[in-house]
Every structure is written in C-alpha cells, then in structure tokens.
Amino acid sequence: MDLERNSVGIGQRPxxxxxxxxxxxxxxxxxxxxDCPEVVAANAALLEGFRARNxxxxxxxxVYRNPDQASVFRNRIQALNCLTPDSQWVQVDSxxxxxxxxxxxxKCWASSFFGTDLAVRLQSSGADSLVVTGLTTSGCVRATVVDGLQHNYPVVV
Incomplete structure (x- = not known):
C-alpha cells in the first residue's frame, strides 16, 4: 500500500x-x-550556507574513551578501535x-542523539528543524535522522 505523504520541509531556524x-x-x-573530496566539498558548501545565515x-x-563503550559494535568492526581521543582520526576534516x-x-554509537546532549543543545539553540548530512548514510546519518524524527523535528537529509 502506498500511503499519501505530505512534505513538511524545514522551519525558519533549521x-x-x-x-x-x-x-x-x-x-x-x-x-x-x-577519499571522498566531492562529499567533503558538498558538506563545506552546505556549512557555508548555514554560517552565512547564522x-x-x-x-x-x-570517540571511544574506554573499552566498554559500544563494545559489541567495536568487537564486530575492530577497525573502530582506532577512534581514540589521541587519534587524528577523530578530528573533523580540515x-x-x-x-x-x-x-x-x-558520540560512541550510531545516532548523534544516543548518549549525548544533542537534544538539549538543539532546544537551547531554538532549532525548529534539522538538516542532516555526513557519513555514513546507511548507519550514523540514518540513525540520527530517525532519532531527530523521534524528537519531533522535521528532518531533511
């Protein structure tokens, strides 16, 4: 069954x-x-647009600060263990x-909301909707989008 959907778009302060x-x-x-310079460039353009509009x-x-954080996921994908506080790999792309x-x-898990204070920060910022971008779409971006919806924000990917 194909249910009718309404576009909710974004608000005045995404x-x-x-x-x-x-x-x-x-x-x-x-x-x-x-190496994904085209993805970085697209994110840089989006970032500049948000900065220009304040x-x-x-x-x-x-970042994994101790062995107990996301241990099941890290056991499954051991390469994640390089994401430690002293590693260059946890730094935002230059x-x-x-x-x-x-x-x-x-964060330690897929969603940007889970185990973080993002929801409180969003509320404090006066955000009325979300634009979510980043890596990777099938994992962390998707989890963040789902949790954004669960926090009652219109979300655009």
Missing amino acids: ALILVDMIKGFTSSACPLGT LPIFFTTV ALTPREGEALIE
Missing part, C-alpha cells in the same frame, strides 16, 4: 548536523575511510573545521 565528517572516514589512510551548526565525531560557537559532540 540546525545543521554534520555527522562524523572526520578524518577517519574522509581519508583512505584510515582503515575506516575513503543558523545553528553541530558537528559529531566518534576542510570543515568547526568555528567558535559550533558544537562538536562526541
């Missing part, structure tokens, strides 16, 4: 969430990454470096 646009995923030098911007990174006032949220 927040941009750049999911895991980190060196570990944007560089083939990391076992988790691939809209809320949130970056996420994946073409997208956060500016002062742009939050960098550390």
Whole structure:
C-alpha cells in the first residue's frame, strides 16, 4: 500500500548536523575511510550556507574513551578501535573545521542523539528543524535522522 505523504520541509531556524565528517572516514589512510573530496566539498558548501545565515551548526565525531563503550559494535568492526581521543582520526576534516560557537559532540554509537546532549543543545539553540548530512548514510546519518524524527523535528537529509 502506498500511503499519501505530505512534505513538511524545514522551519525558519533549521540546525545543521554534520555527522562524523572526520578524518577517519574522509581519508583512505584510515582503515575506516575513503577519499571522498566531492562529499567533503558538498558538506563545506552546505556549512557555508548555514554560517552565512547564522543558523545553528553541530558537528559529531566518534570517540571511544574506554573499552566498554559500544563494545559489541567495536568487537564486530575492530577497525573502530582506532577512534581514540589521541587519534587524528577523530578530528573533523580540515576542510570543515568547526568555528567558535559550533558544537562538536562526541558520540560512541550510531545516532548523534544516543548518549549525548544533542537534544538539549538543539532546544537551547531554538532549532525548529534539522538538516542532516555526513557519513555514513546507511548507519550514523540514518540513525540520527530517525532519532531527530523521534524528537519531533522535521528532518531533511
């Protein structure tokens, strides 16, 4: 059955969430990454548009500070163990470096909401909708979009 859907679009004050646009995923030098300059460039253009309009911007990174964090997932994909606080791989790609006032949220799981204070930060910023971009679409972006909807935000990918 194909149900009728209405487009909800975005609000007057959308927040941009750049999911895991980190060196570990944007560089083939990391076992988790691939060189993807076109993806980085598209995210940079979107980021500049949000900056020009003084809209809320949130970056996420994946950081494992102890062996108990996301242990099942890390056991399954052992390459994730390189995402430690002292690793260059957890840093945002240099073409997208956060500016002062742009939050960098550390996460251990797929969703940018799960186990973080993103929901509180979004509410404090006055965001009324979300634009979600980043890496990877089938995992962390998707999980963030689903949780954004569950927090009652219109979401555009």
